[in-house]
Amino acid sequence: MTKKNLVVIGNGMVGHKFLQCLIDKGATDDWNVITFCEEPRVAYDRVNLSGFFSGKTAGDLSLVEPGLYHENKIQIHIGDKVDRIDRKTKTITSTNGLTIPYDKAVIATGSYPFVPPIKGKDLEGTFVYRTIEDLEGMSAYAKQSKIGVVVGGGLLGLECANALKNMGLETHVVEFAPRLMPVQVDEVGGDVLKEQIESLGVKVHVNKSTIAIVNEDGQIEGGKVHTMRFADGTELHTDMIVFSAGIRPRDELAKDCGLAVGERGGIIINPACQTSDPDIQAIGECALYENRIYGLVAPGYTMATVAADHLCEPESNQFQGADMSTKLKLLGVDVASFGDAFARTDGSREIAIKDTVKGTYKKLVVNASGSQLLGGILVGDASAYGNLVQLVQNAIVLPPHPEDLLMPPREGGSSFSMGVESLPESAQICSCNNVTKGQICTAIQEQNLLDIGAVKKCTTAGTGCGGCVPLVTDLLKAELKAAGIEVKKDICEHFAYSRQELYSLIRTHQIKTFDELLDRHGKGKGCEICKPAVGSILASAWNDYVLTPSHAGLQDTNDAFLANIQKDGTYSVIPRIPGGEITPAMLIVIGEVARDFALYTKITGAQRIDLLGARVDQLPLIWKRLVDAGFESGHAYGKALRTVKSCVGSTWCRFGVQDSTSLAIAVELRYRGLRAPHKLKSAVSGCTRECAEAQGKDFGIIATEKGWNLYVCGNGGIRPQHAQLIAEDLDQETLIRYIDRFLMFYIRTANRLERTATWLNKLEGGLDYLKQVIIEDSLGICAELEAEMAYHVGTYACEWKTTIEDPEKLQRFNHFVNVDEPDPSLMRVEERGQTRPPYEHERQVVAR
Amino acid sequence: MIQITSLPIVPETPVTSTQWQTVCALTRIIPNTGVCALVNDEQVAIFRIGNEVFAIENYDPFSKAYVLSRGIVGDRQGIPKVASPIYKQTFNLITGDCFEDETVKVKVFPVQVVDGQVQVGISG
Numbered sequence: 001m002t003k004k005n006l007v008v009i010g011n012g013m014v015g016h017k018f019l020q021c022l023i024d025k026g027a028t029d030d031w032n033v034i035t036f037c038e039e040p041r042v043a044y045d046r047v048n049l050s051g052f053f054s055g056k057t058a059g060d061l062s063l064v065e066p067g068l069y070h071e072n073k074i075q076i077h078i079g080d081k082v083d084r085i086d087r088k089t090k091t092i093t094s095t096n097g098l099t100i101p102y103d104k105a106v107i108a109t110g111s112y113p114f115v116p117p118i119k120g121k122d123l124e125g126t127f128v129y130r131t132i133e134d135l136e137g138m139s140a141y142a143k144q145s146k147i148g149v150v151v152g153g154g155l156l157g158l159e160c161a162n163a164l165k166n167m168g169l170e171t172h173v174v175e176f177a178p179r180l181m182p183v184q185v186d187e188v189g190g191d192v193l194k195e196q197i198e199s200l201g202v203k204v205h206v207n208k209s210t211i212a213i214v215n216e217d218g219q220i221e222g223g224k225v226h227t228m229r230f231a232d233g234t235e236l237h238t239d240m241i242v243f244s245a246g247i248r249p250r251d252e253l254a255k256d257c258g259l260a261v262g263e264r265g266g267i268i269i270n271p272a273c274q275t276s277d278p279d280i281q282a283i284g285e286c287a288l289y290e291n292r293i294y295g296l297v298a299p300g301y302t303m304a305t306v307a308a309d310h311l312c313e314p315e316s317n318q319f320q321g322a323d324m325s326t327k328l329k330l331l332g333v334d335v336a337s338f339g340d341a342f343a344r345t346d347g348s349r350e351i352a353i354k355d356t357v358k359g360t361y362k363k364l365v366v367n368a369s370g371s372q373l374l375g376g377i378l379v380g381d382a383s384a385y386g387n388l389v390q391l392v393q394n395a396i397v398l399p400p401h402p403e404d405l406l407m408p409p410r411e412g413g414s415s416f417s418m419g420v421e422s423l424p425e426s427a428q429i430c431s432c433n434n435v436t437k438g439q440i441c442t443a444i445q446e447q448n449l450l451d452i453g454a455v456k457k458c459t460t461a462g463t464g465c466g467g468c469v470p471l472v473t474d475l476l477k478a479e480l481k482a483a484g485i486e487v488k489k490d491i492c493e494h495f496a497y498s499r500q501e502l503y504s505l506i507r508t509h510q511i512k513t514f515d516e517l518l519d520r521h522g523k524g525k526g527c528e529i530c531k532p533a534v535g536s537i538l539a540s541a542w543n544d545y546v547l548t549p550s551h552a553g554l555q556d557t558n559d560a561f562l563a564n565i566q567k568d569g570t571y572s573v574i575p576r577i578p579g580g581e582i583t584p585a586m587l588i589v590i591g592e593v594a595r596d597f598a599l600y601t602k603i604t605g606a607q608r609i610d611l612l613g614a615r616v617d618q619l620p621l622i623w624k625r626l627v628d629a630g631f632e633s634g635h636a637y638g639k640a641l642r643t644v645k646s647c648v649g650s651t652w653c654r655f656g657v658q659d660s661t662s663l664a665i666a667v668e669l670r671y672r673g674l675r676a677p678h679k680l681k682s683a684v685s686g687c688t689r690e691c692a693e694a695q696g697k698d699f700g701i702i703a704t705e706k707g708w709n710l711y712v713c714g715n716g717g718i719r720p721q722h723a724q725l726i727a728e729d730l731d732q733e734t735l736i737r738y739i740d741r742f743l744m745f746y747i748r749t750a751n752r753l754e755r756t757a758t759w760l761n762k763l764e765g766g767l768d769y770l771k772q773v774i775i776e777d778s779l780g781i782c783a784e785l786e787a788e789m790a791y792h793v794g795t796y797a798c799e800w801k802t803t804i805e806d807p808e809k810l811q812r813f814n815h816f817v818n819v820d821e822p823d824p825s826l827m828r829v830e831e832r833g834q835t836r837p838p839y840e841h842e843r844q845v846v847a848r
Numbered sequence: 849m850i851q852i853t854s855l856p857i858v859p860e861t862p863v864t865s866t867q868w869q870t871v872c873a874l875t876r877i878i879p880n881t882g883v884c885a886l887v888n889d890e891q892v893a894i895f896r897i898g899n900e901v902f903a904i905e906n907y908d909p910f911s912k913a914y915v916l917s918r919g920i921v922g923d924r925q926g927i928p929k930v931a932s933p934i935y936k937q938t939f940n941l942i943t944g945d946c947f948e949d950e951t952v953k954v955k956v957f958p959v960q961v962v963d964g965q966v967q968v969g970i971s972g
Binding site: 493524528532556557565567812823825840 | 871872876877878879880881883884885886887891894897898911912913914915918919920921922923924925926928929931933934936938
């Protein structure tokens with residue numbers, strides 16, 4: 001039997017979901033699947049498009065695993081578009097001239113952004129926001145712009161405002177309705193949202209009807225966008241405009257071939273997602289079901305699943321409309337809307353709390369007797385969303401005081417939540433991918449899943465908007481507990497403890513050496529995993545000299561020789577240059593030392609100077625010179641505070657608002673020598689231009705007119721991540737106090753070799769939780785953390801100074817224990833006036 | 849006070865007529881660390897774990913640098929080992945076998961402590 005042809009028109013999120021469903025069902029064996037993708041790349045995550053500006057690449061956003069289509073024999077035509085469906089001959093024709101017969105066709109063409117018919121809408125500098133190409137166009141244009149306006153204050157408009165803000169533009173949102181997100185939130189919610197968004201520096205204009213967009217000369221044709229004119233007579237100057245005033249279904253293919261479409265557009269479908277021609281289905285934003293277009297991804301995914309089911313087994317599944325509940329983080333502000341959010345049910349009542357101090361608004365809609373939750377709106381804090389939606393969907397009877405659902409847990413108590421155990425097996429946990437509690441639990445049990453990553457991968461739960469991840473985590477914990485599985489976190493075979501547990505044992509029992517810890521809590525002799533980890537904890541906790549005999553054997557070679565080992569076994573030397581500030585005289589000392597010891601010299605990325613190629617026997621001699629001149633160890637070799645980078649700040653710079661250099665020096669001197677689970681980097685910028693790149697550091701400080709903003713948990717390196725703002729406009733004393741707490745809390749709780757960014761990503765409760773701990777002192781440990789830091793600061797000593805003053809310690813710095821000679825295997829070649837180790841192919845030439 | 853006794857380590861291939869060269873006092877080696885000695889023109893890494901000493905060549909076949917003496921010592925299921933300080937491969941101190949790559953092996957030397965002095969054996 002020859003296979004039938006299935007043509008899928010469109011490879012957006014929903015089109016891809018449909019193909020994925022076919023693959024999962026094994027249906028690609030029964031059909032020749034041919035798909036058309038108009039954009040130059042396969043399906044990607046349009047919902048998180050603004051993530052493109054927080055460092056995500058087109059590759060990160062892609063939804064299609066490389067090779068997936070090929071392996072499943074799906075033919076994809078990228079950059080080609082279906083222009084015509086001929087229902088008589090049952091063929092489609094593409095822009096590139098392909099004509100392909102179909103037995104079944106699926107239209108997943110999505111929607112296009114609606115651009116209101118405003119005069120001047122075609123001037124240079126106007127954009128829409130839907131594809132990566134749109135974003136690239138905006139991004140290129142933003143480079144020559146200072147101000148950007150988004151027309152439309154709905155969900156997409158605010159996403160788009162985030163993109164403009166991330167491009168560094170002064171950002172405005174212009175909304176025709178009297179409030180933001182009119183579809184999802186009510187008037188009060190809209191007000192709170194507006195305040196929150198304005199506090200983030202985005203200007204919001206509601207009740208504004210744009211009548212014209214004009215160029216510099218006041219004309220609506222030719223030239224660039226310059227001014228927007230509104231119906232109320234006001235004007236707004238801007239360099240670029242992005243229209244995000246809603247979407248319209250792309251139904252032209254359907255119209256042209258005579259399929260039934262709605263009055264205001266949209267391809268009419270039945271519950272099997274069939275159009276008026278049973279051989280053609282339509283799914284996603286181009287489809288109209290019961291006179292409604294579903295402009296969210298979750299209903300689109302449901303349609304894709306239904307369509308695939310129907311294709312394989314007619315009438316096996318039906319689309320019955322979809323829940324429009326949604327939870328989003330827009331410009332960093334949580335917004336959620338679910339169920340009957342506007343209390344349209346007869347007799348329904350509302351309970352609402354507006355907290356203008358915290359900037360939150362929470363509203364519940366309950367039935368007349370107050371026994372059932374019907375819907376609600378959350379702005380500013382949507383952490384309760386997962387729980388509340390479950391209450392609505394499963395019609396769970398509410399506690400006697402439903403208002404308690406809106407209150408945060410009181411000291412010592414816990415807020416009402418129904419707990420995952422009480423949910424029925426059929427409860428839908430992940431609404432994006434339609435995964436039920438039963439499916440998740442079965443997967444955990446049958447496939448022995450032990451961590452949230454595995455659960456996400458196996459069940460796809462939590463891989464859409466991510467709103468259900470806390471619930472999925474709770475389910476996993478409950479399942480593991482029920483199965484009596486303890487999650488193993490042992491650091492290595494010698495200790496049945498995690499790093500955090502070892503830290504706490506060492507602190508609580510005042511353990512001062514590795515041998516003592518091994519005797520009391522471990523077995524064997526230790527290894528290269530546990531020894532440096534314990535060495536680091538001991539250093540964090542007691543700040544003893546790392547080369548005392550009891551600690552020396554614990555240190556990685558970098559710490560053991562207080563220098564960074566290079567590929568040939570020589571070391572690099574990096575003296576501390578606090579804040580990157582150095583006097584000419586000190587600079588000359590470094591130059592002289594480098595010259596005298598023939599060290600290869602390079603400026604590091606952290607405003608310091610690296611002297612490479614020092615033999616182990618030269619290290620003390622080099623450091624003698626440096627220490628005598630007043631230098632200290634830069635700890636470039638340690639999992640410790642490295643550098644606090646700075647710009648020149650208000651001292652020199654005409655834009656600087658605070659003295660960033662002085663602060664950087666003070667911060668570096670305070671935390672120098674602090675050993676941590678991984679290296680720590682910091683920076684201080686003197687103004688919002690951020691020349692010191694503080695937002696790429698473990699903790700970064702940016703000057704404001706009123707003080708300092710503190711950012712935490714960023715890093716460059718293998719997986720760059722921006723630091724997040726944790727507190728604003730701090731005075732210096734408070735700033736230091738928060739950093740003390742932050743660093744000590746990280747040292748207490750992070751895993752071995754876990755940088756702050758990863759640590760935060762794994763921290764349950766994330767940044768909000770971190771704020772509670774180090775700013776609100778929710779665990780009551782801040783005094784302890786500060787005392788621990790004070791101890792560190794008080795006991796700091798330069799390790800190199802201690803070392804060169806002790807002749808016994810210096811004995812270790814010989815290559816041979818029995819001969820006073822350097823390593824005879826070392827070789828050097830010259831390059832650009834300096835020396836370096838030879839590459840393998842040069843080695844033999846040099847040896848001769 | 850630890851009583852150091854003589855503990856010769858016999859390598860896999862027995863050495864005929866071993867000559868012993870004294871390299872240093874045992875006290876020169878901080879417990880649970882290593883040193884490097886030049887013996888018969890060869891670089892030998894000598895480790896002290898508790899009361900025992902072990903000797904292997906100092907050459908790290910992975911990085912091609914003479915650095916093994918600066919690695920961290922420990923054990924794997926009771927077998928003494930050292931980790932290369934460059935790329936962290938670990939070597940069995942008794943046999944010289946690399947734990948991560950069975951095709952790689954480093955040379956093992958006989959070593960003993962006599963009267964508090966560390967001696968390395970040279971095959972005759």
